[in-house]
Amino acid sequence: MTIQKFVVTADQMRQIETRIFAAGMPVAALMEKVALLIARRIQQLLKAEGSSATSSVRDLTDRRKREEGKNLVNSQLPVIGVLVGPGHNGGDALVVARELHFQGFQVVIYCPFSKLKELTQNHADYARSLKIPFVDKIELLKNCYLLVDGLFGFGLEREITNATAAAIDEINNLNIPILSIDIPSGIHTDTGEVLGTAIRAKHTLCLGLWKMAFLQDRALEYIGSSELIDFDIPAADIAAILGETPAIQRITKASATQHLPLPRSPISHKYTNGHILIIAGSRRYSGAAILSALGARASGVGMLSIAVPESIKPMLSSQLPEALVIGCPETQSGAISELPVAIDLGLYDAIAAGPGLTLEAAIAVESVLESDRPLVLDADGLNILAQLGTVPILSERCALTIITPHPGEFKRLFPELADETGDDRIAATQAAAQLCGAAVLLKGARVCISWKDEGDSLRDSYGSRTITYLNPESTPALARGGSGDVLTGLLGGLLATAIARKSPPQSVAATAAWWHAQAGIMAAKERTELGVDAFTLTQYLIAALREFAK
Numbered sequence: 222m223t224i225q226k227f228v229v230t231a232d233q234m235r236q237i238e239t240r241i242f243a244a245g246m247p248v249a250a251l252m253e254k255v256a257l258l259i260a261r262r263i264q265q266l267l268k269a270e271g272s273s274a275t276s277s278v279r280d281l282t283d284r285r286k287r288e289e290g291k292n293l294v295n296s297q298l299p300v301i302g303v304l305v306g307p308g309h310n311g312g313d314a315l316v317v318a319r320e321l322h323f324q325g326f327q328v329v330i331y332c333p334f335s336k337l338k339e340l341t342q343n344h345a346d347y348a349r350s351l352k353i354p355f356v357d358k359i360e361l362l363k364n365c366y367l368l369v370d371g372l373f374g375f376g377l378e379r380e381i382t383n384a385t386a387a388a389i390d391e392i393n394n395l396n397i398p399i400l401s402i403d404i405p406s407g408i409h410t411d412t413g414e415v416l417g418t419a420i421r422a423k424h425t426l427c428l429g430l431w432k433m434a435f436l437q438d439r440a441l442e443y444i445g446s447s448e449l450i451d452f453d454i455p456a457a458d459i460a461a462i463l464g465e466t467p468a469i470q471r472i473t474k475a476s477a478t479q480h481l482p483l484p485r486s487p488i489s490h491k492y493t494n495g496h497i498l499i500i501a502g503s504r505r506y507s508g509a510a511i512l513s514a515l516g517a518r519a520s521g522v523g524m525l526s527i528a529v530p531e532s533i534k535p536m537l538s539s540q541l542p543e544a545l546v547i548g549c550p551e552t553q554s555g556a557i558s559e560l561p562v563a564i565d566l567g568l569y570d571a572i573a574a575g576p577g578l579t580l581e582a583a584i585a586v587e588s589v590l591e592s593d594r595p596l597v598l599d600a601d602g603l604n605i606l607a608q609l610g611t612v613p614i615l616s617e618r619c620a621l622t623i624i625t626p627h628p629g630e631f632k633r634l635f636p637e638l639a640d641e642t643g644d645d646r647i648a649a650t651q652a653a654a655q656l657c658g659a660a661v662l663l664k665g666a667r668v669c670i671s672w673k674d675e676g677d678s679l680r681d682s683y684g685s686r687t688i689t690y691l692n693p694e695s696t697p698a699l700a701r702g703g704s705g706d707v708l709t710g711l712l713g714g715l716l717a718t719a720i721a722r723k724s725p726p727q728s729v730a731a732t733a734a735w736w737h738a739q740a741g742i743m744a745a746k747e748r749t750e751l752g753v754d755a756f757t758l759t760q761y762l763i764a765a766l767r768e769f770a771k
């Protein structure tokens with residue numbers, strides 16, 4: 222079982238937790254276990270950073286031996302501030318404070334609440350008895366080296382207002398690195414929305430199972446970097462709440478690799494490895510056609526055909542000697558006016574259309590929408606679809622369509638949905654998939670992919686029957702023109718191959734999103750976040766594949 226693939230709402234986490242408690246695990250014991258893991262991880266992180274806090278701890282513990290019985294509080298030493306809320310997130314924080322204190326760290330506690338849950342109150346009482354200082358003013362935290370945020374966890378449901386909101390803003394303004402326990406306080410666990418205001422963490426330790434907010438773009442600036450603290454939740458309890466095949470999953474290396482067309486059959490030939498037709502480009506946007514084609518090339522697809530306006534055919538042929546380049550009739554400004562009369566779309570396992578077409582290519586886009594071929598539609602293909610009427614056109618298609626909008630295109634395709642679901646990208650993608658029957662890949666920092674489930678799996682947390690995949694890792698290096706064109710080609714190539722191999726076609730969308738992001742991450746590591754232009758990205762696709770598929 223890979224724990225990394227699961228993602229839960231606050232309600233699902235509560236249900237799982239309830240089962241664990243009902244089975245006999247004492248609440249206090251679980252809190253103790255979890256918080257000890259957090260305390261240990263904090264120490265590892267400080268050590269890895271080579272922080273002066275850990276060397277001071279060594280000084281302090283040595284001195285402790287020498288100066289037995291003397292007051293150990295030394296204001297010159299780095300201090301860790303622990304922020305404590307009224308619920309069990311605050312309880313976790315108090316156990317962490319206690320453990321760090323015993324490990325020799327100087328700790329101060331800030332708890333601006335008079336009424337605490339019982340267990341949290343017990344830990345607060347014990348911390349006081351140990352003479353761990355409690356401070357009641359935020360300015361007294363200003364010399365802290367690190368703040369540990371245990372104000373609110375997944376129990377937060379209402380807006381944070383008044384004094385608590387002001388305190389969070391003041392804490393953020395101290396500009397001290399903050400490590401959040403479970404989730405940055407103030408972030409909605411499911412939607413990632415900021416409930417009034419929220420802690421801006423440098424790093425967040427998500428407890429037990431990944432929460433939905435970690436896959437919502439709008440929460441990412443608050444979450445900082447993140448990792449999962451696995452505290453051994455029994456697989457049976459996860460399955461009881463999420464189902465054997467959860468309706469919503471994080472993409473993992475294992476799931477992405479599973480849908481790669483590897484290994485190839487030793488007796489395969491070019492046609493059994495798929496034939497993709499890319500329809501892209503215009504005189505104005507010729508690069509879009511090249512980038513999509515280079516993306517498709519990296520997919521290993523058996524045959525690559527590219528339909529472009531006649532006038533840019535030589536350019537494509539010179540860049541992609543292996544491709545079959547089809548020149549199309551063009552408009553005065555150099556867009557595809559229609560597909561060649563002689564073209565037989567039935568020859569292709571899949572079609573990918575859209576990048577760089579301009580709105581003048583509407584007739585060509587209509588032809589592919591009317592065809593019975595599996596289709597990836599992107600960019601201007603989507604803008605044309607929006608003009609034609611997204612839902613009626615897609616609902617009529619008899620083959621799979623995968624649409625790959627960015628949020629702007631999504632709004633044009635589904636204006637009512639975008640208003641209803643706001644910035645909840647997961648809900649928006651699922652609702653769109655449900656409505657139009659296509660597989661929807663919503664681009665962004667955390668790509669969300671959803672399609673209607675034809676099987677009998679559980680309804681997901683939003684009540685819709687969809688399968689959803691979320692890409693957990695990416696890089697802002699990919700936020701630049703042309704990187705989407707690469708994804709279209711890569712996805713188109715994988716789709717054509719999946720069709721030819723008779724493997725599940727929708728799943729390749731998750732593989733393509735993962736692969737594309739991994740290539741971006743690898744390129745950014747080697748060339749910085751500024752060094753990943755779309756062409757460079759295409760050059761990293763195979764290197765990234767070699768790394769994650771080994």
Ligand SMILES: NC(=O)C1=CN([C@@H]2O[C@H](COP(=O)(O)OP(=O)(O)OC[C@H]3O[C@@H](n4cnc5c(N)ncnc54)[C@H](O)[C@@H]3O)[C@@H](O)[C@H]2O)[C@H](O)CC1
Pocket residue numbers: 234238251252255306307308309310311312313338372373374375376377378379380381382385402403404428429
């Ligand atoms: N996942 C697990 O199995 C474990 C989780 N642990 C930790 O427990 C929290 C969840 O604890 P809970 O007590 O349910 O909620 P919170 O600590 O997040 O806080 C709820 C607390 O706050 C009050 N409250 C809610 N909204 C507001 C508001 N806007 N303003 C003021 N006060 C508010 C509410 O009334 C409650 O009293 C989880 O995140 C983990 O950190 C366990 O310790 C280990 C097992």
Ligand SMILES: [K+]
Pocket residue numbers: 310370371372373374401402403404405406
């Ligand atoms: K928190």
